Structure formats: structure tokens, C-alpha cells
Amino acid sequence: MKGKTMAGYDLKEGFYIKQQLSEDKLWSIFSGMFSNKVSHDTSYKYGFFKSILDSLYNADDNLVLTFDQLFYKFTEIYWNLVLKHHLRQKAKTKDGRETALERILKDSLHRQEIIADVSFEALADDLKVSICHKVKMKCKENVVGALFRDSDDTLYSFSKKSEYIQLNPLVYAFMTKHKKILEKMNYFEWAKYLEKVNEESSTKNLLNNLDSITLRSDLSIYRKILFEEFEEHECFYCGKELKPGEIHVDHFIPWSFIKDDNLWNMVLSCPQCNLKKSDRLTPGVYVENLIQRNDMIIEQNASQISSSYKNEKLRLIYYWAKCNGYHEIWTPGKKGYTIEKV
Known part of the structure; x- marks a missing residue:
């Protein structure tokens, strides 16, 4: 790796510094990442x-995330910010020139004659792959090394040639424990930046938009897989028989925490349980029930479950959700339900 005096965006690779990091030091590093000095x-x-x-929970056993994984998320985020919310991503220049990413997205929209407000998830798979590849090839050159350097070379190691980042285990543990706080810090500074480079009328409800830009509304594919392929015909929570037309798909670990759609975290429920559970966790026994369910899916068709999934990781994500403020535990019962604090 070149000397640390080199600007982050110029780096072809970087390696996180192996050192003991206290929580105070880690807070200082992340605060620096979001400061106006950067x-x-x-x-x-x-x-x-x-x-x-x-993508934290999709990292493999070595805490590696590929550029393809990360820039799929990245493209989805900016598809909505640029094309749905019409937000500029840098200050307006005299010649009105947009960023390369904005040009890629808008060019894709026009070339494919896509309806302007269509969601990224609704695009054909081959088109999504093509757009993500273009975004990755353009954006990996600057942003990966720049964020690495902003974190004082502690957040991850990376290689632009091999197209991966490897998270620092100490930083990974910190991020999983404080994910919601770090998310809010990022949103707050992100919103301030977007407000600065956009007109006021474009930035209404900006924080809510940032929080929901990757929310997928169509979960029917998971309903079809679980109900038809794996014959889950009873509510995961109360055990009642599921009736066609009244089958809800629920994120077992709330979507607001995990921010991802994975089959290992999806269960079928009756409308009553799904609506009452809302954004809460359930008792630990349901975690073990879900692990048994996932083992069954893996045994029948392993390709349906992400290769990064591990039973112990699910237990840890449940624990990390509690650490991040998901303290209400919802328990279904024959005569209703109960909610308790933990």
C-alpha cells in the first residue's frame, strides 16, 4: 500500500490497522468520519x-463483502434518491453537469424506456445486473478508498482489483452493537449535505426518505416460495391455518433493523399476528423454531438460503437487535397477546 499521505480515492488497495480499539476510540473514529472536517x-x-x-449480516465467515454485494445496495439506494426523489448528489456546477452515477441511472431509464417512478426491485434481473455493474465500475474508483481513509484506515481492508472489502473484526463487533445509532448519525449528516446541494422543496421528509429508500413493498416471491414450495400453511406465530388471500409475509427480525430481505428471515403469518407483532421481537423460543425451519429449507433446497447464513449468526442478530433498542417482546397467545420489556 502507498504511504498514508496518499489521498484515499487514489488507493488501489488498503489494509486496516491491527490495533486494540476501545469503545471510546471507536466512537471518536466514527465521529470523525461524520465531522465537517471530512x-x-x-x-x-x-x-x-x-x-x-x-449488508453486515451478509458478510461471510471472514467478514468479507464483495463489491457486487455492496454496489447492488448502493445502486438501489441511488436509483430511488435520484429517479424517485429527484435529489442532486453534488452542488450544481456552472455547466449543470451531473455526476457519473446520475448519468448512468438516467441513461438506463431512458434507454430502456422505464417508467420514471418504477422501483429498482421491479426491474428485470438482467437489467439490474447490468446497471449495478456500470455503477460499480465507475464508483469503486473513488468511494471505497475515500471512506477507508476517512476512518483512519480502521474500517476495512479492500482491493479494487479483487473487488472486496474485509471488515475489521473489532469494528464489525462495534457496528453490530451500535448499528441504529451509526445509521442515524449517517442519515443526519447525509441529510444536511443533500439539503445544502438541493432546493428546499426537494428535501421535505428527507430523513424518512433516507430510512426507507431500500424498503421493498413486494414480498410476494417469499410468500410463493414458503407457501407453495415448502408448504408452510400455518401461521409461524399462532399456528392457525393460513387462508389464501390472507397470508402475510413477516420479517422475523424487524426490517427496520436488518434492512434486508432474506428468506432465512421471512415467515408466513396470519394478518392478525403480523399487524400486532409490528416492529417487535418475539421470545427466544421462536428463534429456535426459525432455525429448525431454516434447517428444513437447507435440507430440501440449500440454494434458497444465502450461503452466508449460519444458525449462530441468526441468534447473534436477535441479540444485536436487543442491543439496538428492540426491547419490546411480543408473544402471541390463545386469548390475544402480551408485550413485555426486556
Whole structure:
């Protein structure tokens, strides 16, 4: 690796510094990442950091995330920010020139004659892959090394040639424990930046938009897989028989925490249980029930479950959700339900 005096965006690879890091030191590092001392020509470091946070639980056993994984998230984020919310990603220049990412997305929209407000998830798979590849090839050159350097070379190691980042285990443990706080810090500074480079009328409800830009509304594919392929015909929570037309798909660990759609975290429920559970956790026994369910899916068709999934990781994510403020435990019962604090 070149000397530390080299600007982050110029780096072809980088290696996190192996050192003992106290929580105070880690807070200091992350506070520095979000401070006004760090330069931001575009919003992309905020988007890339969100891509990492949203992908934490998809890292493999070596805490590696590929550029393909990260820039899929990244593209989805900016598809909505640029094309749905019409937000500029850098200050307006005299010649009105947009960033390369904005040009890629808008060109894809026009070339494919896509309806302007269509969601990224609704695009054909081959088109999504093509757009993500273009975004990756353009954006990996600057944002990966820049965020690495902003974290004082502690957040991850990376290689642009091999197209991966490897998270620092100490930092990974910190991020999983404080994910929601780090998310809010990122959103707050991101929103301030976007407000600065956009007109006021474009930035209404900006924090809510940032929080929901990767929310997928169509979960029917998971309903079809679980109900038809794996014959789950009873509510995961109360055990009642599921009736066609009244089958809800629920994120067992709330979507607001995990920010991802994975089959290992999806269960079928009756409308009553899904609505009453809302954004809460359930008692630990349901974690073990879900592990048994996932083992059954893996045994029948392993390709349906992400290769990064591990039973122990699910237990840890449940624990990390509690650490991040999900303290209400919802328990279904024959005569209703109970909610308790933990």
C-alpha cells in the first residue's frame, strides 16, 4: 500500500490497522468520519456506508463483502434518491453537469424506456445486473478508498482489483452493537449535505426518505416460495391455518433493523399476528423454531438460503437487535397477546 499521505480515492488497495480499539476510540473514529472536517464532493460516502451497514449480516465467515454485494445496495439506494426523489448528489456546477452515477441511472431509464417512478426491485434481473455493474465500475474508483481513509484506515481492508472489502473484526463487533445509532448519525449528516446541494422543496421528509429508500413493498416471491414450495400453511406465530388471500409475509427480525430481505428471515403469518407483532421481537423460543425451519429449507433446497447464513449468526442478530433498542417482546397467545420489556 502507498504511504498514508496518499489521498484515499487514489488507493488501489488498503489494509486496516491491527490495533486494540476501545469503545471510546471507536466512537471518536466514527465521529470523525461524520465531522465537517471530512470533505464531501458528492453524497456517495454516505451511501456506501449505508450499503455496508445494510449488508453486515451478509458478510461471510471472514467478514468479507464483495463489491457486487455492496454496489447492488448502493445502486438501489441511488436509483430511488435520484429517479424517485429527484435529489442532486453534488452542488450544481456552472455547466449543470451531473455526476457519473446520475448519468448512468438516467441513461438506463431512458434507454430502456422505464417508467420514471418504477422501483429498482421491479426491474428485470438482467437489467439490474447490468446497471449495478456500470455503477460499480465507475464508483469503486473513488468511494471505497475515500471512506477507508476517512476512518483512519480502521474500517476495512479492500482491493479494487479483487473487488472486496474485509471488515475489521473489532469494528464489525462495534457496528453490530451500535448499528441504529451509526445509521442515524449517517442519515443526519447525509441529510444536511443533500439539503445544502438541493432546493428546499426537494428535501421535505428527507430523513424518512433516507430510512426507507431500500424498503421493498413486494414480498410476494417469499410468500410463493414458503407457501407453495415448502408448504408452510400455518401461521409461524399462532399456528392457525393460513387462508389464501390472507397470508402475510413477516420479517422475523424487524426490517427496520436488518434492512434486508432474506428468506432465512421471512415467515408466513396470519394478518392478525403480523399487524400486532409490528416492529417487535418475539421470545427466544421462536428463534429456535426459525432455525429448525431454516434447517428444513437447507435440507430440501440449500440454494434458497444465502450461503452466508449460519444458525449462530441468526441468534447473534436477535441479540444485536436487543442491543439496538428492540426491547419490546411480543408473544402471541390463545386469548390475544402480551408485550413485555426486556
